[in-house]
Amino acid sequence: MAGRLNRRVRTLHRSLPEAEQARSKRCACGFSPHAGDGAGRPHARIRRGNGTKRALRGGVQFRLVRLNALAFVIRVNRVICRTSCEENFVLTIHHLGHSQSERIVWLCEELEIPYKLEKYTRDPVTRLSPPELKALHPLGAAPLIEADAILLAESAAIVEFILARYGHGRLQHGPDHPDFASYLYWFHFANGNLQPVMGRSMFIGRCGLAPDHPIQVSVQGRLDKVLALIEARLAQNDYLAGSAFTAADIMSVFSLTTMRLFHPVDLKPYPNILAYLQRIGARAGYQRAMAKGDPDLTPMLT
Ligand SMILES: N[C@@H](CCC(=O)N[C@@H](CS)C(=O)NCC(=O)O)C(=O)O
Known part of the structure; x- marks a missing residue:
């Protein structure tokens, strides 16, 4: 009988919806007592299903009561943990x-x-x-x-x-996502290429070199290439990592907007970048961030 019950419970665990399994790992604390029963068993094993109830008879009823009590404690723990972590989180x-x-x-x-x-x-x-x-x-x-x-x-x-x-998986692509490589590339492109070339261009510009000076020409050439690459990417995709807005965009937008306070770059030759900046500017999260962080600045989206 016990063997049959165990087999039944194992089956129930495998058939739990994925969302329920994911919810058990969601607390921000990194230490997640509600992800299991403290003994390495996932809480899903003690969930009660209609079929399980019917399968239980006689002495096994006692075990069901204990399991239900344990499930209740774990659910309460889950709520307390999630709430207190969010409250204590600074x-x-x-x-x-x-x-x-x-x-x-x-x-x-x-x-x-x-x-x-x-x-x-x-x-x-x-x-x-x-x-x-x-x-x-x-x-x-x-x-x-x-x-x-x-x-x-x-x-x-x-x-x-x-x-x-x-993040709980938001604003990023994992290894199984088709845009994973693009996500990594554009995430790192921001501080690996875009922002450095904007910075170099700003400093060289301040040196007052002649427009045909080799250093000036070289830096300008690199900046043009970088912007052309972004333009081409955005001609095919709404966002840098693909169709979804991700942290790769959050990393890149400063260099195309606020950075131009320090180093004016005309983006008119790049219509897809400008259209992208309009999409960014329409985001409530971006608007709130700029209003809170830099209320004196009109976001430089054109
Ligand atoms: N690679 C760094 C760059 C940080 C950086 O240079 N920040 C600038 C602001 S854009 C800064 O703090 N400048 C003022 C200073 O260095 O005194 C990062 O991405 O965090």
Whole structure:
């Protein structure tokens, strides 16, 4: 009888809908007591199905009562854990106005996760970070976040950290997704190619070199190629990683928008980039992020 019951329960576990199995892993805490019964058994094994109830007779009823009680405790734990983790969760974003840290505010708005925003203003002369921000990290650059007593710098690391801890699979593609490689490429293209060439171009531009100086020509040529590549990509896809908006877009948009405060680049030759920026500007998450992080700035979407 016990063998038959075990076989039955195993079958029920295999047939549980995927969504129910996924829900059992959803807490942001990283430690998930509700994902099992504490003894390595997934909670689904003790769920009660109509067929199971009929299969139980006599002494086995006692076992059913115990299992039901355990299931109840686990469900309550799941609710308490999810609620308390969300309440105790404190993510602080150190945001320098008009900077790459807009990405992190935007990410949190898209994910709709709570965060505390610490804002800093650039030095009016140097346009670098103020002393309060410099005091937090040896490089003194934004973004910086504090989460669970961790201080983390670098946009890409921060975006990956937040997605891994609080994303629940949103705004990213995993290895099984057909756009996984594209997602990785464009995610890393942002700080690996686009932002560096915008920065180089800005600094070389300030050196006052003649337009035909080899360095000027080389940097301009690289910038043109990078923008042409993005233009071609967006001619075929609504978003950089494909048809879906992802963190690859969140990583890239600063360089095409706010960065142009520091280094004006005319995007008129790139109609698909401009159309893309309109799609971005229509997003409620982007609008909220810019309104909270940089209320003095009209997003540079044209
Ligand atoms: N690769 C870094 C770049 C960080 C960075 O250079 N941030 C600039 C803002 S766009 C900054 O803080 N500049 C002020 C300073 O360095 O004092 C990242 O993506 O986080």
